[in-house]
Amino acid sequence: MKLVLLLVPCIVALWVPLYNSVPPVLFGIPFFFWFQLVLIPISALAILAADRIGKD
Amino acid sequence: MFDHLNVVATAVFVFFFGLVSALGFVAARWKAADLGQINEWGLGGRRFGRWITWFLLGGDLYTAYTVIAIPAVVFAIGAFGFFAVPYTIIVYPFLYLTLPRLWAVSRKHGYVTAGDFVLGRYGHQGLELAVALTGILATMPYIALQLVGLEKVILALGFSGQGIMAHAPITIAFVILALFTYKSGLRAPAMIAFVKDAMIYIFVIAAIVVIPYELGGFGAIFEAAGKAFDAKVAANSKLAAGLTLKPTQVGPYITLAVGSAMALFMYPHALTGALAASSGRAIRFNTMALPAYSLVLGLIALLGLMALAAGVKVETPQDAVPQLMLWAFPDWFAGFCFAAIALGALVPAAVMSIGAANTFTRNIWKPFIDPEMTPQEESLLAKLASLAVKIGALAVIFFMPTQFALDLQLLGGVWMVQIFPAMILGLYTRRFSGWALLIGWAAGMIVGTSLSWNGKAWVPVHALNWDIPLVGDVDLGLGFAAYNGLTAVLVNFLVAATLSLVLRSQAVDETSPEDYDDRALA
Numbered sequence: 001m002k003l004v005l006l007l008v009p010c011i012v013a014l015w016v017p018l019y020n021s022v023p024p025v026l027f028g029i030p031f032f033f034w035f036q037l038v039l040i041p042i043s044a045l046a047i048l049a050a051d052r053i054g055k056d
Numbered sequence: 057m058f059d060h061l062n063v064v065a066t067a068v069f070v071f072f073f074g075l076v077s078a079l080g081f082v083a084a085r086w087k088a089a090d091l092g093q094i095n096e097w098g099l100g101g102r103r104f105g106r107w108i109t110w111f112l113l114g115g116d117l118y119t120a121y122t123v124i125a126i127p128a129v130v131f132a133i134g135a136f137g138f139f140a141v142p143y144t145i146i147v148y149p150f151l152y153l154t155l156p157r158l159w160a161v162s163r164k165h166g167y168v169t170a171g172d173f174v175l176g177r178y179g180h181q182g183l184e185l186a187v188a189l190t191g192i193l194a195t196m197p198y199i200a201l202q203l204v205g206l207e208k209v210i211l212a213l214g215f216s217g218q219g220i221m222a223h224a225p226i227t228i229a230f231v232i233l234a235l236f237t238y239k240s241g242l243r244a245p246a247m248i249a250f251v252k253d254a255m256i257y258i259f260v261i262a263a264i265v266v267i268p269y270e271l272g273g274f275g276a277i278f279e280a281a282g283k284a285f286d287a288k289v290a291a292n293s294k295l296a297a298g299l300t301l302k303p304t305q306v307g308p309y310i311t312l313a314v315g316s317a318m319a320l321f322m323y324p325h326a327l328t329g330a331l332a333a334s335s336g337r338a339i340r341f342n343t344m345a346l347p348a349y350s351l352v353l354g355l356i357a358l359l360g361l362m363a364l365a366a367g368v369k370v371e372t373p374q375d376a377v378p379q380l381m382l383w384a385f386p387d388w389f390a391g392f393c394f395a396a397i398a399l400g401a402l403v404p405a406a407v408m409s410i411g412a413a414n415t416f417t418r419n420i421w422k423p424f425i426d427p428e429m430t431p432q433e434e435s436l437l438a439k440l441a442s443l444a445v446k447i448g449a450l451a452v453i454f455f456m457p458t459q460f461a462l463d464l465q466l467l468g469g470v471w472m473v474q475i476f477p478a479m480i481l482g483l484y485t486r487r488f489s490g491w492a493l494l495i496g497w498a499a500g501m502i503v504g505t506s507l508s509w510n511g512k513a514w515v516p517v518h519a520l521n522w523d524i525p526l527v528g529d530v531d532l533g534l535g536f537a538a539y540n541g542l543t544a545v546l547v548n549f550l551v552a553a554t555l556s557l558v559l560r561s562q563a564v565d566e567t568s569p570e571d572y573d574d575r576a577l578a
Binding site: 006007009010013014016017020021022025027028029030032033036037039040041043044046047048050051 | 135138141142144145146148149150152153273274275276277278299300301306309310313314340343344345347348350351354355358
């Protein structure tokens, strides 16, 4: 479970076809840009969750 | 040379830059300890708690790369420059797992550098030498990138010249860096990191609020940038640029992110910051807290698009951010931003040259040339070595022509990542032997370097052909381009893994499995 939490953000971040598009636009920002920016705090939270779960 | 000098911006720049540097020197003296010991001098006694480590690593990892080089690529070709975002996303989960192990074993055995660990783990002096040389070699282009950052800021202040004076900005940048490092050692940059980071945050927040307001909102910025890219592509059909990735850019985008993430903590300066932490806990905390800087990196990358939308005039893409500051802000605040950018280049450059110099004295000179050195000789040699590394960085700028300043860092990464197998596999297993890893390293260095030279310039990305020979010239559409560092480290790994089956290691491993558990040390 811990490894899954650490792995998922990485896979999403590297799965380029998933976010390589302009729509949906948010506050004028294309999906490509806002999705990756939003993914940064989400990945930090995933590490936090993995850490809370404890060893292994 | 001073005809076009922006007096107000220069005055503010000199004021803040001077004030912060002076602060660093004073603070360093005030916090002085017994610096005769390498542990004290080089790692601050491994006493840095979670917040100091946060500032130190943040100041150390997010450099002119972040504020000049990445937005320059975004300015020039758009979406592609954003690869630094997935890079900084994937690096932290990985560090969460590996870095506490490295910290623990280093604490237990008093390791200060990557070379120390490799020698202790594999008992192989040749591998230690290879690891040390790679660190020094790869640091030079990274420092070169910082010098370019400083140069661009000085240029934007209005220094200009013809002939020999055309090199004035880069010369000034070099002299500032050399004096700074020589006088201060590691303590001043660590102290300044606080102020420097605060200045960067002010600069970024102001830019991200004020500039979209001036340009009519994010919608208008992306629309204008999109049109500008369309116009560029219409003028040059070979150019891959735009607000999303072209199919040919996807491979490089992913592999650059992965390769850069693998290389990051192989660098001597990054490792120094991490090993100086007081506990494995402090490191884990930072893998969750450092993404705050990654967010800043992403926002700064957007400045490239804003510069494009604002239509600023540049000589090279690296001028985009400084010119945008002059366009958007009053001169005094532009001067403040320039000081922030300059310190953002100077602090890491100082730490990098010290890290490389430490590696040189500790893992090359002392074991191989003069084991009987006195501490005084050692510190003198380290200072001279740090100067030599900086001259190497200058040589890189003059003799390694690249399209983007970013390429300097990426080319350094091609070399740096070659110690990844020895370091990271070594944290988990001893199945790989010293000789096998050394030969794998050599293979990776040769493959990576030859892929990167295309006959005219140094390029970090290279097309790989996966076409099956039997099918002949039929294009299966499987060929794609990848970061040379990643291609080469795969070769490196395969060679090391294969040879490890044959070349069994007889050498002593001075570490034991429980040494890698930081929780057992606490």
